[in-house]
Amino acid sequence: EKWLDDLIAAAEHAYTSVKVSVGFPQLDNSADNSGGRREKAMKTKSKKPAKLDSKILANHDDAHYVDLPEPKDNRKGGAKTHPLLLEGSRRCYLLDKGQEKLSSPTEKLPTGVKQILRCIASKGCNTTWAMPRNKERILDHLSKCGWIDSALRKGACCELGKNAIGPPAHISLVDEDSESLSHVDSADKDDKKSKPGLRTAIKKSNPQGGKLPVNTYVGEGRKLLKENGDYAVMKFVVCCGVPPTVVDSAEWKELMAILNPNYRSPSSSTLTSRLIIDEAAKISMAIEEYLGVSRHLTITYDGGKTRRPKSFYSIHVTTADRRCFCMTLDDGSCLSHSANYIVEALDRVVQNIGPWNFCAVTSDNTGNTKKARNLLCERYPHIINLQDACHLLNLAVKDICLLVEFEDVIQQVRTILAFMSRSGYAMEHYDHKRAGLGITRGLEAIGDTRFGTIYWAALSVQRGLPAFQALVADTRLSIEISSLNDLFIPGGARLTFELELSKLLSAIGPWAKGIKCLEGAHITPDQVYFVFLGILAQHEEDFRKNEFRLKPRTIESIRRIANARFDELINETPQTHDIYIASFVLNPMFRDAPVYKQANPLAIDPILLNRNKDGIVTCASKPPPDMSKRAALSIQKILRREYGDVYDIGKYQSPKDVMNRRNPALAHLTPAEALTRLQSQLKAYFRCEDPFNRKVRSNETPRDYWRAILKTRDKLADVLPVIAVKLFSSVPISMADERTMSTITWLNSPRRANQDIGTLQDHIKIRQWHRYKPETAIPPQKPLVTWRDMNATILGKRTASEISEDLPLPGRRPPQPRQFDLQPDDADVTGSYKPDDGVEWLNEKAGFPKEFEANDGTRFLLAGANEHIELRSPHLRDLLDETPRRNTNLHVRASRVAATDVGAISSSSNALPDAKAWEEWT
Incomplete structure (x- = not known):
């Protein structure tokens, strides 16, 4: 082609004119080189842009808005704009699409353009307001905005707290480990004062004394009634989870008029825009003041989302005496929830309180949360890195449930519960049958957010087997439980189902019981170690007897899973190496516990004898x-x-x-x-x-x-x-975040799905504060609850069932039989139906996790402590045992050694x- 030759000649002339040699590439048409070029081309693809995972802004400029200068206020009188409003917001107008922002700021508002206000960090939070400035609204945003400086955020919170009604918020220092400051002492004196009364209000309005007209007393009394009434209404709405719009209803106003015609209840807008945010700010300042002089704090965190949906991370701080405070619900919308984002949110809380006030950080062990813990501990090496023990035990339950031997029985349990939850007819008759048989607790649903959910669901099915058998035996009812009626009719299928159900419960029961024991507020690292030993001791006893005939491969797999999870807990990182063993040894109640092995099995337990000055001999191991x-x-x-x-x-x-x-x-x-x-x-x-x-x-x-x-x-x-x-x-557990997530699920109901994260944060702080009653005495110290005491403590306080409530007396008239569809429209005749119970991990292919294959399956290694811990000790098995045991402590406990x-x-x-x-x- 002539045009191609001309182009080449022109290019050669251009090179020779500047005295640069022309380099011609050597072409190689071999198959190997062409393949290599293609492979290299595939490897040099452009990288994906990194997702935003930080709230730290280089500047406060926003490309979408043009800032306007603040006009000078030359007025001689009138209220001045608060400095925080000028510092945290800017006058601006929105750029039209395609319009470029001028390099120099404009001083005049273009004609036909609407002036608005934006947060100085609008580049991140995307928050704007209409003119003029609304103090409460802007300060409320500034007090929660994670994109601005902490000093500005704290100043806005302090300003809001000054306007709060009701008594001052304060927590008295009772821990000797805490420091004492002068301003805390003065606040303590204010806290001891009673609520402001009419006499106090009169003195403030008339400092010089003397007689006042009756109208003054009436006016001050109504002001006091208004303040106290508004405060009580605000507490009622927030603490009871009532939608604020209730106070706008005619029924509420009628109720208030009957109780006191002189009192006028606040509107919902007053509650949401002033009373609630002011109270939350007042409480936040009191919490920061208290934690700022407290030592040995633990910070915990967990992720969640609202119904809008909006994602967030909850951050809690727990004191040494187990007072828990929700510090923030950090809005993570439009951000990548990487470890960098999480540690940035944690560091804001740590810096506000003081790094050396903290002793530990705890969370679950997902990839980003684990890395965030490690990064925080690298920044502050004195903070102990702890993995949440409840999440770890729950992972072990999941691993065991995916073993092949339990696949069929778990599928049967899921199918039974799914059928019963859909069929009101079958559930009515089931409830009547179990009431007549004296079974007080009903079926429990499988839920993805509950620890050990498979155990509790399977246990409820086992507990209700007599009721199921009576239900199926009554042919008048014509109930077909998803083609599983054979499981409740005398025969081989029924015996096999009962045996397989017992196998499942014996395999995951110790882990689920251990989780329940560790859900208390006063759990310490030594108790986590003790509970883990108790779980393995129960397994050791069950495997030795093997009364349910578990397959040897299943027993070996459970040992591998237990060894892997135990090693993960004890030796996860060098910073937490042997922390649990150290705390276990430093517990004086475990120092002489009969849980240690002896080098010589024929030797008598070693006893140290000492004689004190009075000649009294004492001993200890x-x-x-x-x-x-x-x-x-x-x-x-x-x-x-x-x-x-x-x-x-x-x-x-x-x-x-x-x-x-x-x-x-x-x-x-x-x-x-x-x-x-x-x-x-x-x-x-x-x-x-x-x-x-x-x-x-x-x-x-x-x-x-x-x-x-x-x-x-x-x-x-x-x-x-x-x-x-x-x-x-x-x-060592992050149950505070789990409880807050449950509260958020309750508050953020479908009818209140439009709630903002900041609104939920305010409600949780206020509710947590007033329900906890910090002005009362220290709560009693609670020990580790053994399983046999669980019914009298924790389980005895819960409802009978998560699917059906408590039943009336057995003498109630039974529901009448009616025509029942044996094959509902949504039934799967082929038998491949997977119940839609929200537990997606159970739909995975059953099998042993490959990452645990390298672990020992012949014995429990206890992270290297198997040579020293006696798992057959009755002292360990006593923790999860349901029947009382005699005191089998053969060691002579020490009283006092010289x-x-x-x-x-x-x-x-x-x-x-x-x-x-x-x-x-x-």
């Missing part, structure tokens, strides 16, 4: 040396992170002052001195020497025990109790010990 070493090394690592880099050369001019802010209890010691004392005190604790021979009181928790020793200010116990208090103050002189504690001349010393224990 101690953990095996290897367990003690693992605990000691873990405790030494925690101590090392308490000091961090404070004593690094040239880092701080006054390390002692820095430690006074970080951990005042260790400020008087250098790291070398603290390590030496810790090792000496640990050995004294293992030998049960003074002052660690103190007897645990009946009303004491392990944390109380160590705090009592720390308060003695004994030089022989000034380091170990500090670490022990931190361990027993940490919260005090011995630990000796002078030598401290290194250098402030920092050798780096290897933190990793050694002799």
Whole structure:
């Protein structure tokens, strides 16, 4: 082609004119090279743009709006615009589509363009308002906007709290571990005052004294009635979950007129735009003030979404004495919920309160939440990284349910429950049958948000087997339970179903019971370890008997799953290595528990005899040396992170002052001195020497025990109790977030599906505050509840069923039989129907998880502690047993061991010990 030759010639001339050689590519038509080129071309595809996962803005410019200058207010009188409104909002107008923004800001509003207000962070939050500025509305947004500076957010919250009605919000400091500040003391005095009365209001209106006309008393009385009434209405609406629009109804106004004609109830707009947000702001400031002077806090978090739908992350802070506060529902709409986003939201809370006020962070173990925990602990190494134990046990239940041996029985249970939930006719007759048989609790549905849901659902079916059998035997009813009637008719199918159901319950029962035991508010890491040991001890006993004839491969698979999950809990990260073992060993109630193996099975349990000054002989046992070493090394690592880099050369001019802010209890010691004392005190604790021979009181928790020793200010116990208090103050579960999610589901009902996340946050804070009653005394310390006590404590308080409610007396007239469709329209005749119960993971292919194949299936390894823990100990099996046991503790429990002189504690001349010393224990 001539045109192609001309182009090549022109290109050559262009190159030669600038004295640049022309390079011609070497073409290779071989198949191998062409394939390589195609492969390289596939690899060099453009990368996808990264999703936004941060709320940190480089500037406050918004390309969609043109900002206008703020006009000068030259008025001599009238209310001035609040500085926070000027700082947090900007006058602007919206750019038309295709219109470019000018480089220099304009000073005049173009004709025909509407002026509006935008949040300074509208680039992220997309929030605008109509003119003029509404103080309450703008401050409400600024107090919750995660895209603005924390100082502006806190200032807006403080300003809203000043306008709140009702008594001041305050929590008195009762924990000796907390600091005391002067402004807290003054607030404490204000809190002790009673609610403002008429006499107080009269004094404020007439400070000079003297007589006042009757109209003044009437006016002040009505003001007081209005304030107290509005406050009570606000509490009623929020705490009872009533839609605020109820107060606009004619029935509500009629009720108020009857109760007190002089009182006029606030409208729903007043409640939502002023009273509720002011009360929530007042409570938020009180919570931050209290947590700012508290020590040993635990931060927990979890993700969720509303019906709109809008996604968010709930963040809670729990104190050492288990007071839980919802800090925020962080709006994650239009953001990628990566670990970077989560740790950014967590860091805002940590920085507002103070990093050194925290001792632990807890969450479930999904990819992003786990990474966020790790990132937070890298930023603040003194914070202990804990995985939520309840979620971990629930994962083990899921793994076991997917084993092949349980596939058929789980499918049968799901089909039965799905049929009963759809058929009101069958459920009515079932309820009547079980009432006559004395079965007080009904069927329980399978739900994806409930821990161990398969166990509770299968248990309800097993509990109701007599009622099912009576239901099917009554031929007048003509009830066909999804072609599964053979399971309730005498014969082989019925016996097989009952056996397979018992197999399933025996396999997942210990895990579900363990989860229930760990759902309490006062759970500590040592109790998590003890419950895990109890689960494996129950399995060990069941596998030894194998009365339900589980297949050897199934038993082996359960052992592999248990070993993998146990190792994940104990040794998930180097930062949490052996934390649970350390807390278990430091619990004085477990120090002499009969759960340890002896090297020689024929040997008698070792007993340490000591004689005190009065000649009274006492005795005690101690953990095996290897367990003690693992605990000691873990405790030494925690101590090392308490000091961090404070004593690094040239880092701080006054390390002692820095430690006074970080951990005042260790400020008087250098790291070398603290390590030496810790090792000496640990050995004294293992030998049960003074002052660690103190007897645990009946009303004491392990944390109380160590705090009592720390308060003695004994030089022989000034380091170990500090670490022990931190361990027993940490919260190893994130049930606070689970309870908040349940509250959100209740509040965000289908009829209130348009609620904003900020509205839900305000309602939850107010409800949590007033339902908890922080002004009352400290709640009683609650121990770990054993399974046999569950009916009298937790299970006894719940409703009879999640599908059907409690039944009347058995003498009730039975429902009348009627024509019943044996094959409903939605029935699957082929038998391949999967029940729509929301549990999608049960629809996966059954089989053993491949990631656990490398784990041992012949025995329980206990993360390396199997040589020291006796799983056949009745003390461990007693935790999940349903029948009372005799006291089988063969160890002689220690009362008080004679005090011995630990000796002078030598401290290194250098402030920092050798780096290897933190990793050694002799």
